[in-house]
Amino acid sequence: MAGFLGAAATALTLFTAPQPAFAQVTAFKQAVAEAAARDEDIAAYYRAHGYAPIWTEATETQRARRAALMSAIRAADLHGLPVARYDPQGLMEKLKNAQTPRDRGLAEVEMTRVFLQYARDLQTGVLVPSRIDPSIVREVPYRDRQTYITDFISSDPTPFLRNLRPRTMEYNALMREKLRMEHLLTQGGWGPAVPASSLKPGAQGTQVVALRNRLMSMGYLKRSNVMTYDATLQEAVRSFQKDHGLNEDGVAGSGTMAEINKSVETRLQSVIVAMERERWLNKERxxxxxxxxxxxxxxxxxxxxxxxxxxxxxxxxxxxxxxxxxxxxxxxxxxxxxxWTVPRSIVTKEYLPSMQRNPNAAGHIDLIDNRGRIISRGSVNFSRYTARTFPYGMRQKxxxxxxxxxxxxxxxxxxxxxxxxxxxxxxxxxxxxxxxxxxxxxxxxxxxxxxxxxxxxxxxxxxxxxxxxxxxxxxxxxxxxxxxxxxxxxxxxxxxxxxxxxxxxxxxxxxxxxxxxxxxxxxxxxxx
The missing domain is CATH 2.40.440.10 (L,D-transpeptidase catalytic domain-like)
Structure with a gap:
C-alpha cells in the first residue's frame, strides 16, 4: 500500500512539470467539473470549494486520505459489504496511470465517488429496505452525502472511516460470528447432515452417531463415543433448541432436525443479513x-x-x-x-360474510354507525351490502x-x-x-x-x-x-x-x- 501510494504521489508530482501551472490547474478543474456533473452532491461540493482536490495532491494529508480509503475498501468484506462495488484494484490503477492534470481530475472524482458509496454502505446499509420488501417500512437514518466529505477532510481519516459502522455491541458480536463462521467453512463446516427426519431418546445406531457428531461439531456436546440417544445427548439437543427458539423437550423432532441440519453457509448468510439490518438501524435507540x-x-x-x-x-x-x-x-x-374498535379490513373481510350467513354472528361485538351509536342487528339487511358499501363499524366493550x-x-x-x-x-x-x-x-x-x-x-x-x-x-x-x-x-x-x-x-x-x-x-x- 505505502509503495503504491508513494509511486502514485510521485507520478502526480512529475506529470505537471512540463506545463505552466495555470494550464495544469485549469485542466484539472475542468476534468473535475466534467466528471462530477454526473453526481449532483459531488458536483455541488467541488463547485462550492473551487474544485480543490481532496485526494490527489502529493501532500502528506492527502496521501493519508488515499491510504485510509484504500485500506478500508480492501477490507470491506469484514463488514459483509460488496468489495467489487468499490473496485480497489481499478481505483489504484486509475491513480497510478494518472499522467496528466485531466487524468488526475478524473481520478479525483472517482476517489470521491467510491468514498461516498463506501461511507453510506457502511453507515446505513447497501440496500434500500423498502425496495426489497414493502413490509420493511423502516426509515433509515441517511446522512447528507456532502457532510461525509466535509467531516472527513476535517478529521483523522482512518478513525473517521472506522467509526462509520454501527457502534453497538450487537454489530461487533455479529462481526465476530461472521469471522467464526468463515473459519468453520475452511474446516468443512459441521460435517455431514444427520440422515434422519427425526430421532427420539432411546434410539440407537448410525443416525444417532451422526446426530452426536453434528452436535459435537456445533459445540453442544463434548467428545463422546456413545451410540445411544441417552440423557447427555438429550440435554445437548435441549441446549440446541434453546438457542434456536424451539420447544425445549430434548427430542430431535422434524422441526429441530431441520434446524440442526442447516449448513454453515445458511447461518453465515443470516449473520451477514443481520449486519445489514443493524446498519439500517444505525442511530440512538x-x-x-x-x-x-x-x-x-x-x-x-x-x-x-x-x-x-x-x-x-x-x-x-x-x-x-x-x-x-x-x-x-x-x-x-x-x-x-x-x-376494541375493529379495523375496517377485519369487519369487511371476516365479520360481514359471517353476518350475511347469520346476523347474530360475532354477537359479542357491537355494530355501530358512523357516530358511534349501537345499531340493532335485526334492523340491518346484511346481504344487500358489499365490503365497499357496508356502512357500519364494529366495536367490542x-x-x-x-x-x-x-x-x-x-x-x-x-x-x-x-x-x-x-x-x-x-x-x-x-x-x-x-x-x-x-x-x-x-x-x-x-x-x-x-x-x-x-x-x-x-x-x-x-x-x-x-x-x-x-x-x-x-x-x-x-x-x-x-x-x-x-x-x-x-x-x-x-x-x-x-x-x-x-x-x-x-x-x-x-x-x-x-x-x-x-x-x-x-x-x-x-x-x-
Missing part, C-alpha cells in the same frame, strides 16, 4: 426502549443496553395482509381495559374476552400496529407464533406494563391493578415516552456474545440475502 423481534417472537424492555424484561409474543400471520411490518416509533400511553385482552400499549403509527394482551393464551406455547392480524400480542402484558410504569409510579403493580379493577377504559400516559423498535433478526447475539438463530418466517431475510448477493456480497472463508 433510547436509553430505555422496547425491542420486538418478529422471528424470535419476543418483546423486550432494554435499559442502557441491558434487557431488563422479556416476554414471548405472537406476531402477524404469514399472509400478505397480516404481516407485522418493521419500523420504529415512540410509545406514548397505555390503555387499561381497552375497547372492555372485558376479559376482549380481543385486545385487558391492556394495550400505543405508539401511534399509520400502520395501526400496537402491542396488547390477548385472551388466546394457548398460542404462546407454540414454537412458531405467527397468528395475529399484524399487531403484537404479549404473553405477560401485566408485567410488561409494570416495567414501563415503574419510573413514574411508587408501586406500579398496585397502581395498575387499581385502574384495572374499575373495569373502565383508562388511558395512562407515560411521563417519558419510550422508543419502540420492531425488528426482524434471524441471527442475534446474547449478552455473553453467543449467537442464536431463528427461522425466516416471512422469507424476508432470504430476499435480502439475494439482493446483497446481486450487489456483490459473497460468502468468504478465512484461511488458517
Amino acid at each position: 433510547g436509553a430505555r426502549h422496547v425491542l420486538v423481534n418478529i422471528p424470535a417472537f419476543t418483546a423486550s424492555v432494554v435499559d442502557n443496553g441491558q434487557v431488563t424484561f422479556e416476554t414471548r409474543s405472537v406476531v402477524g400471520a404469514n399472509q400478505s395482509d397480516r404481516l407485522t411490518p418493521e419500523f420504529s416509533d415512540v410509545m406514548e400511553y397505555i390503555v387499561i381495559n381497552p375497547t 372492555p372485558g376479559r374476552t376482549n380481543a385486545l385482552g385487558l391492556v394495550k400499549f400505543i405508539f401511534p403509527n399509520k400502520y395501526n400496529i400496537y402491542l396488547h394482551d390477548t385472551p388466546s393464551k394457548s398460542l404462546f406455547d407454540r414454537d412458531v407464533r405467527a397468528f395475529s392480524h399484524g399487531c403484537v400480542r404479549l404473553a405477560d402484558p401485566f408485567d410488561f406494563a409494570y416495567t414501563l410504569l415503574a419510573p413514574q409510579a411508587a408501586d406500579p403493580v398496585a397502581y395498575f391493578k387499581r385502574q384495572l379493577a374499575t373495569g373502565r377504559e383508562t388511558f395512562v400516559h407515560l411521563d417519558t415516552e419510550v422508543p419502540v423498535h420492531i425488528i426482524y433478526r434471524t441471527a442475534f447475539t446474547t449478552p455473553r456474545g453467543h449467537t442464536q438463530y431463528r427461522a425466516d418466517i416471512y422469507g424476508r431475510d432470504g430476499r435480502i440475502w439475494d439482493a446483497l448477493s446481486k450487489a456483490g456480497v459473497a460468502l468468504g472463508a478465512v484461511q488458517g
